[in-house]
Structures are given as C-alpha cells and as structure tokens.
Amino acid sequence: MNILFVNANLNGHINPTLGLVKKLTEKGNQVSYFCSESFSEQVTKMGAKWIGFSNKLDLFLKEYRPTDRHPFFMLMEYMLLYDEAVLPEILEIIKEDQYDMIICDSYFGGACFLKQIVKVPVVCSHSSFAMSKTPVPERMLVPGFHPQLDHCYQILKRICESYNIEEPSLEQVFTSKGDLNIVYTTQDFNGDDGVYEPDYLFAGPSIERIQEADDLDLSVVGERKLIYISLGSLNTAFLDFYKTCISAFRNTDYYVCMSIGKKCEVSQLGEIPQNFLVKNFLPQLEILKRADVFITHAGFNSVNEALYFGVPMLALPQVNDQHMVAKRLVSMELGMSESIKELSPETLRSKTEALIMDKKIKENCMKISREMRNLTESEQTVWKLEKFVDTWKERK
Template sequence: MMKKTHYNILMVNLPFSGHTNPTLGLAQILVQLGHNVTYINAPDWQSKIERTGAHFVPYDHYPDSLSEKQKKVKSWSAAYQTVLRMGKDYDCLIYEMLFFPGKALADRLNIPAYRLLSTFSLNEKILKEFGETGGFYLTSIFRFPLLRHFISKKLQKTFQLIYDDLAKEISLNAPALNFTYTIRDFQLDAKAFDDEHYQYVGPSINRPDEVPFDFTPFKNPIIYISLGTLLNRSVSFFKKCIKAFENEPYSIIISLGNRIKKEQLGTMPANVHLYSFVPQLQILERASLFLTHGGMNSVNEAIYYGCPMLVIPVGNDQPRVAQQVADLHLGKYLKRRSLNPQEIRQAAQTILENSSYKNTILHFQKIAQTAGGNTLIAQTIIKDLQTKP
C-alpha cells in the first residue's frame, strides 16, 4: 500500500502571543512542504495565520460582546468545540501546551496528536515551582491545592480529561512526540524528559519582510529594554530604567509598546531612544545587553543571538525563567519590588564588564542555532505520520 505524501493537518491554539507566535513558522513550513494546514484560533489572528499559507478557521461560538480578558477565558472551550466539530476529517492535531485538552481531544477523535511547548517541557515538579514563584497569575492554580482540585474537577468534566488533576493531565497525558522551543541545556529538570518523547528545537526564529532598523544614531554599546505586555504599562518602571542609564556611556533603546505615550516619560537624556515598536531580532543581533521581563520567547531569542540578559520578571513562568538565566550565568535576575535605578545600573554594569556572561551565552548560542527549529518539527511530524497505518 502506497504511503501518503500529503497530509491534512489541523493546528489549534489560544489567542496569546507567546503561545501562538512561535508556531506560525511551523504552519508556513508545512504548507511549503505541500501539506494542507488548517489553523484554528481567535479572529484577531486571522491575518497573521493566513500569511503563513494556512487556512484560517475562527473559533465557533466566540462572542464579540465580551471584553478581551473575558474572551480569552472563553477561548479554551471555543477552541475545544471547534476541534471537536472538525477534527475527525484530519490526519493529526498539532496543539500548543496551553491548550491542555489537546491530547484527550485527539484521542476522542482517534487521530494522532503532537504537542508544542513555548515554555519549558512540563512535569508536576516544574508546575509546582511555577505556582510557588509566579505570583497571582495563571500559574497560581498550582500553588493552592484546594483551588487546583476544584478547578481540575470542573475542567475534567468540561473537557473529558483523563485525570482529575490538571498538573497530572499536562504532565502524564502527553503525546508520544513533544517539541519544546528551547534547548535542552536551558531546560529545567532536564533529566526527567527523555530524548525519545521530547525534542528540543530551539527558538522559533521567523523574519519575513523585515524593514532594516536604522542603527546610525547609536555610537555606544546598546542596551535594549523591552518589558512585555504585563509590564509595559508601568510608567514608573520605565522612568527607573531611564534614570538608571541617563548620561551613561551606553545607547539605550526602549520599546514601549502601545500603552504608554512618549510624552508620559518627560524629557529624554540624549542617550535614551524611545520607540513604540522595534524589530526585536535585529536589535538583539547588535545589543550588548537585553533588559527583559523574562518571557520565554524573548529569553530564547536572546540566547539565539548571544545577548546577555538582565531579567526583571512579573509572574507566571517568568521568575523561574529568570532564575534559570542567573543559575546558568547567562545574565542576572532582579526582583521588581522596591527596585531602584542604582540597582539596575549596577547589575547591568556587572554583566557588561564581566566577559564570562558573554562567553557563556555564546556557547548556548551555538547550540540554539543548530537545534533545528520549526523545520525539524515539520520533518519529524511528517516522518512519524508516514509510520501510521
């Protein structure tokens, strides 16, 4: 019997940038290889997904009348119902780890599942650490046993999960093949994840149609500051960063996002340059230091481009990511509470004046740049599908 050479592939994700963005390159590569890719996500993602060549399908029953926060809460059930309606017509389901019902749903549809992880590979120990360090954000469910039990029971019923404990569902009901967008050297509790079931492919680097950034104003070593969507509304925090580096012998590039106007920050020192948006990968290629909130995508991109980090996390997995950066000597970790400009400046100077940070991250960079990325994921999934009856 002839093996299929072209597959109908269903991808599903939730409308969070850190979880969807890394997977877009995979959709594009699968399309380029001649496969039919359908990608389910919220309507806001339609244009980005269609640019990959994949067919976009919006969630079923996704109400427009709710706030953005309410809609994102509804996205789990909306995504689930959409896959349930469509999934039986596809050869496999590819899902990102935040869509935790993915494996149970694929089993219900009797199709193979493949999981993408935009954070670390996960087990109960790591989820517990996230719960203990991540503050009152999504991961706090793993900090409080009664809350975890209550929510898990509800989720088990809603999504027909195997386990009545969400940490066990995520950790134990995993597909045979899992792809993590980091390198094994950066993975927490790495020995717990075997090579047969977990592949570490490095960051998802996708740079289509970039407009070159103008670096001519910057004569000194570049410190790049970007604090992610949870922190970039904090005027006081940006003011501390500006105060830390004013008139220092560095060129400071600050990406503000769209929630703060430049005028809110007052008159700028000559060496500080404010932008609503910058092409992050171009900046990381040139920067001497990256001051970041510790989002996993940003940290992996810094490793890929060999840029040491000063990490000031907010919540969820970020404090544990920050600690891993510090433990591996890829940079330093500062806690946000009671932080002052002098501490920021001293930590930055320590990293910039100590070549061991740069040397360490250059070693990690070599591994990340040969890890395979989305190309390796696509090749592995298609090879595995060809073994299926």
C-alpha cells in the first residue's frame, strides 16, 4: 500500500503513531508522513518519507489567536481553522501521488471533510480518547449560545462551501470518525460504549519512539523504590511543585527521577538531595521500565506508556483531556488523582506511599499491561488496515 499520514507538530499526537508507521513500513508498505520539521527524524527512522509544512501552514500555527477562551469552543475553533489551512496542502500532495489510504490525526487532519472529498479511504488516528459524542450538552451547540461557537459555525460553512460538500455537525467534526479508526490504547481504558470494533481498531501505545541520548545510570537506585515525576513537555512551568516534590522525598529511602521541562532551570531548585536525579529532560520509557510509581500530568500518551509497563500513577491533571484520563485511572483502580494546586509535601508523600503499598492497584496495572503488550506485539492492526483497503477497492 501507498499511505499518506497527516499530523501536526505535537509530541502527544505524533509519538503514538510511530510504532504503527514502523510496522507498516516493515511489511513493505510505503508511508509518506506530513508533519512539522521537528519530527522529521522521528518519522524517517520508522521508515517513512517525511513531507514538511508549507510556510503558510507554519505561519498559521505560530500566529493563531483564539477569539475567546471558552475551553471547548476554543478547541473547536482551532481544529476548524487548522482544517481550513491544511486541506489545500493535503489535496496538493494527493495530486502528486496515488495513495491507497490516508491516515490523519483526529484533531489535525480534516478527516471529517477529507472523506467527502477524496476517493480513497480515510482512517482517523485518535491520539487521545476516541469519543462517540461531544463532552458538552446539546444545548451548548445551538447557534447563538456563545460568540465563539458562532465563529465555529462560520468557519464550518466556509470550508464546506469551498469544497462543495455536505456540512457535517460540529459533533461529527469533534468526534472525527473516519471510514476506519485507530485508537492507541485498549477498548476497556478508552471507556466509551459507542466506540467499538470493527469501526475502531485498538492498537495499544507506541514504544518505538526515539528518545534523546542520555547518560542515564539507574544502577544507583539499587533496591530502593523508584519514583518518576514528569509533567510532560508543554505545561511545565511549575517551580513550586518541583520544590514540593523535593520537600516530600528529600533524604527518604526512595530514589526520585524528576523531569522539569524547559521552562524551569535546575539551579532554581536550590540544593538537590542525593536521592534525586533532576534534569530538564529524562528518557521516559527507560525510566518507566524500572519505576514503581509515576507522578504525572495525566497526558494520554504518558499514561498509556506507564500502563504498558504496569506502573501505578498519581495523576495531577491540568488541562484538556487530562482530567478525563485522571478520572479513568481512578475509576479503573489504576492510580489516584490530586489537584496540583492543593498539593502539600505531606499529601504528596502519603499518596505516593499509599500507591506503593496498594496491591490491588498494582495487580490492575499489570493486567492492563499484559493486554497492551498483546495489542502492540500483534500484527493485527496492520493486517486489518490492509484488508480494509482491499475490501474498499473491491466495493468501489
């Protein structure tokens, strides 16, 4: 197969796809991957050909400013404006080559519009929870409810008139259901009764991504319990939180690896205790292989990676789907959740120690770990994609 993969410029959307890209290319399929230049090495190492953004799309990503700050409508507005900017580029790429299938990110790829425009199957790549409905009540999608909502309807109408296609509902745009869909977790963890096979393929997390070189030596941990702390790669300006972590675990019998991101400096934390390793970046996958507890922002990708290795989590959600992820962890007894704003050293330490001692949570994490390993090690996702394309061609 000749496949076009469409994505954007965020770790949480691209990293989950890399394992799938590698499996596709290893099976002899050709994959062209459209994304920002910062991920060009990642995708080419997986065997794909990289296709970069135009200056126009780069400019949009840098200059976009929301018309208001409503959490849901701001996301919808961004999705729609991104779709409007990216669709001409995708269609130009398609003119230059004959593709058997397009796989596009559910937020960054315009799947809802593409499947009406192109004559090949459009598969949606869901880097977070796949949803069968919007997370807001229907009354909030009625025109006139909010000025930013009305702006979304204006963009939607403009896109559909440009391509002379039927106007989908905003719910259809948001849920972004393709002709087929890929979700990078288990069906159980996804937790939406309206999302099920065969329309959705549950592929498990990707652990194929390239990590920056790091002289990490975990032999210093010895027999101690290892606590891993990271708030991801975007919202990391939490200096007080990092100081709270040091206060909570200073000179304890635990060894702590703490990644603080690029918005704080290690020097701002004062003296680092001997049982701490603190850096702006740490190789997450390597640490998760050995970690006993993960204190996390509850990003969907990070959580799935931790579950792959059977690591219980203390979730400290901040934005977007992180609150949903944290609730899912708690409801499935895979971890605990706290507010980062109300966290004291005493609470942080007691919650972490409770997780270390909780045998039920550890058993549940190991159970879902086995399920995820079965999914990621299986060739079923690639086989089902190939079969889907063959069936599509026969039907057409």
